[in-house]
Amino acid sequence: MSGMRKPGRNFLFVPGPTNVPDRVLRAMHAPMEDHRSSDFPKLTLPLYGRLRKIFKTKEGQVVIFPSSGTGAWEAALTNTRAPGDKVLISRFGQFSHLWGELARRHGLDVIVQDEEWGNGANPDRIEEALRADKNHEIKSVLVVHNETATGVTSNVAAVRRGMDAAKHPALLYVDGVSSIASIDFRFDDWGVDLAITGSQKGLMLPAGLGIVCASKKALAAMKDCNLKHCYFDIPDQIRANAIGYFPYTPALPLLYGLREALNILEEEGLENVFVRHHHLAGGARAAVAAWGLKLCAKEPKWHSDTVTAIMVPAGFNGADVIDVAYKRYNLALGAGLSQVAGKLFRIGHLGDLNELMLLGAIAGAEMAMRDTDIEVDLGSGVAAAQAHFRGSIQAKIKQVAAE
Numbered sequence: 001m002s003g004m005r006k007p008g009r010n011f012l013f014v015p016g017p018t019n020v021p022d023r024v025l026r027a028m029h030a031p032m033e034d035h036r037s038s039d040f041p042k043l044t045l046p047l048y049g050r051l052r053k054i055f056k057t058k059e060g061q062v063v064i065f066p067s068s069g070t071g072a073w074e075a076a077l078t079n080t081r082a083p084g085d086k087v088l089i090s091r092f093g094q095f096s097h098l099w100g101e102l103a104r105r106h107g108l109d110v111i112v113q114d115e116e117w118g119n120g121a122n123p124d125r126i127e128e129a130l131r132a133d134k135n136h137e138i139k140s141v142l143v144v145h146n147e148t149a150t151g152v153t154s155n156v157a158a159v160r161r162g163m164d165a166a167k168h169p170a171l172l173y174v175d176g177v178s179s180i181a182s183i184d185f186r187f188d189d190w191g192v193d194l195a196i197t198g199s200q201k202g203l204m205l206p207a208g209l210g211i212v213c214a215s216k217k218a219l220a221a222m223k224d225c226n227l228k229h230c231y232f233d234i235p236d237q238i239r240a241n242a243i244g245y246f247p248y249t250p251a252l253p254l255l256y257g258l259r260e261a262l263n264i265l266e267e268e269g270l271e272n273v274f275v276r277h278h279h280l281a282g283g284a285r286a287a288v289a290a291w292g293l294k295l296c297a298k299e300p301k302w303h304s305d306t307v308t309a310i311m312v313p314a315g316f317n318g319a320d321v322i323d324v325a326y327k328r329y330n331l332a333l334g335a336g337l338s339q340v341a342g343k344l345f346r347i348g349h350l351g352d353l354n355e356l357m358l359l360g361a362i363a364g365a366e367m368a369m370r371d372t373d374i375e376v377d378l379g380s381g382v383a384a385a386q387a388h389f390r391g392s393i394q395a396k397i398k399q400v401a402a403e
């Protein structure tokens, strides 16, 4: 229990980076090669069409930057906007805050719609703001689909309906960093113009790829944009990508990893991946209810299937739970950020994960809470999650038998 060595596996339950499957690790273990060779496009060209399926788009243009998700945020904005453009962002957690800050630092005129943390984007308020904007000065609406800081998923389809009802031409930008490839995301059906994600969550890779998907309208907006950027130029990428290359040295091992991660997602089937995440999240939420604790998400309609943010009782510090879990049990839980620092801890349950792995995290969280004097019954969360898992597995077995 003491000493430097932590035997066994680290239980990685932060909501990204997530576990990298052994198959992906092996695929990335590749010698470097010439990224301008005649063979190289065989690796790269198929990736774009396969990623399109992950975004659920027929014609969206996908580009892959060597960056984390933040770079993809930056690319989406700097390629489509001009200095002083008005952009509207719904803010309800640390990541929606940071995206708005990034926009502000790039010289955009950011209109922030604050929602209480624990709620998500409010489509009615967005519609109202757009209706009031008679001269169509608002050029972009920014929504974080899954706010990783609070475990809240917003209804992007409803935001799009609000935008359409207001008959407003603003482009819809959606951060899908902790939703894409884990929970349902529909670029075409929801009329998303720019979607962004990173490699280290649902795609089960290390951090290092920032992926952007752009609609035809977004591509057209790139012609008028004059916010300064160079490295993150989307048209440069598109030109080089068309023949299987990149404007600069790509993150080669990550591309091999991406190919294998896509194989894994396709083998399981994207819809089954979503069902699995919902099933696992149900277990995490059952555990929280059994502990008698509250989620940060204020209503079931906001429940995230990729991350559960758990409020610690007043007088306790979530950071202590996280510290004990890490030091004693080799379990990494997510911290409370900014406004909710110390008030909660988070269990990330996305990516390459199954029931028994999550039960390990729930057991560890229970022990860490008891060690920090939070009154929860040992085994209560584990039992509730087990019951949830068994219940939904039995229901599935019956359904299959009936078919």
Ligand code: PLP
Pocket: 016, 068, 069, 070, 071, 095, 144, 146, 147, 148, 149, 175, 176, 177, 178, 198, 207
């Ligand atoms: N957006 C969301 C929803 C996130 O969860 C994160 C990171 O966790 C980011 C953006 C920033 O991505 P990155 O840390 O890869 O730059």
